[in-house]
Amino acid sequence: MTEKHDPRTKLLTEIFHEEWSGGAPAGFARDAAALVRRRRRLRHSLVAAGTAAAVAVLTLVLSRPAPEHFRQRSLPQAEPAYEIISDDELLAQLSDRPLLAMRTESGTREFVLLEP
Amino acid sequence: MNASSLRPLNVTLFSPGMEQDTASPLRELTTGLAQGDDAAWTQFHREYGPGIFRQLLASTGGDHDLATEALQQTYLRVARHVRPCDAAAMFGAWLRIVARTALHDCRRRRVSFRTLLQRRHADPSDAPSDEKEEERLLTALDHALSQLVPEDRSLLEAKYFAGTEVRIIASQLAVSPKAVESRLTRARAQLRRHLLAALPRHD
Numbered sequence: 001m002t003e004k005h006d007p008r009t010k011l012l013t014e015i016f017h018e019e020w021s022g023g024a025p026a027g028f029a030r031d032a033a034a035l036v037r038r039r040r041r042l043r044h045s046l047v048a049a050g051t052a053a054a055v056a057v058l059t060l061v062l063s064r065p066a067p068e069h070f071r072q073r074s075l076p077q078a079e080p081a082y083e084i085i086s087d088d089e090l091l092a093q094l095s096d097r098p099l100l101a102m103r104t105e106s107g108t109r110e111f112v113l114l115e116p
Numbered sequence: 117m118n119a120s121s122l123r124p125l126n127v128t129l130f131s132p133g134m135e136q137d138t139a140s141p142l143r144e145l146t147t148g149l150a151q152g153d154d155a156a157w158t159q160f161h162r163e164y165g166p167g168i169f170r171q172l173l174a175s176t177g178g179d180h181d182l183a184t185e186a187l188q189q190t191y192l193r194v195a196r197h198v199r200p201c202d203a204a205a206m207f208g209a210w211l212r213i214v215a216r217t218a219l220h221d222c223r224r225r226r227v228s229f230r231t232l233l234q235r236r237h238a239d240p241s242d243a244p245s246d247e248k249e250e251e252r253l254l255t256a257l258d259h260a261l262s263q264l265v266p267e268d269r270s271l272l273e274a275k276y277f278a279g280t281e282v283r284i285i286a287s288q289l290a291v292s293p294k295a296v297e298s299r300l301t302r303a304r305a306q307l308r309r310h311l312l313a314a315l316p317r318h319d
Contacts, residue, residue, distance in 0.1 A: 007277045009167055009169075011272060012166070012170050013165070013169050014276075015304050015311065017169075018301065018304070024184070028161075028187060028192075029157040029191055031191070032191040032194065033153065033156075033195070035195045035196070036152030036198075039152075
């Protein structure tokens, strides 16, 4: 399709466009080149924006704390509220100290150790 | 890529599968086109533009405005879809298709589709091939050339067919190059009138 195939092609173009290399048709070529560059810039911007968005989403997902039920908790060892000791231990701890027995409103008895 | 780095495209056809040590000139050109390189587009316009315009001019029966509009659309379509290519024949065929479809769309914008359909329906044979249309155009050009006065015809033949530079023609005719340019402009205008008169418009 080049004009080298037939010399009449160049004559034909210059019959209708005196300034083939510098006139309006050359402007079409410049416009087309500019269009390609715009499209490439846009494509690169979209790719960059997409990559940035993907990285942001990934970062957000990775940095988010795990849900409560997924977290492994170390429960503190609960101290027992009471201790069962033997009679001998009890007597040893009282060691002749006076013990006051009080009747409560509910009818039960409460023991209070009287400190010397 | 700059203008000097682009090689001329007079070596082209490669058989499929042929190994190339270096990038072919056509591949360089099409890569430059795909990258929006101004030098590549200038080369494309210089080497392929006239052929595209000839095809469009032939298809429009000499409607220079429509052919020019379609040329612009062809360039924009090439800009959108061009890819690096090694095969000159394939690239040339692709360009012809792009130009044909661009012209078709330009026509559709000008003429209502319904009118076009009616005309195609009325005369289905009215769809000559690109080659026949170009042949018709070139025949009309030859006819128009034969109608010029001998001096003008010789001048155009010297510049366009023999490739003689204007300054050499000027020295042969013992006139200034500017005078030769003026005579060429007048001769082209005259040739254009004869050509348009010889071409049946069928858009």
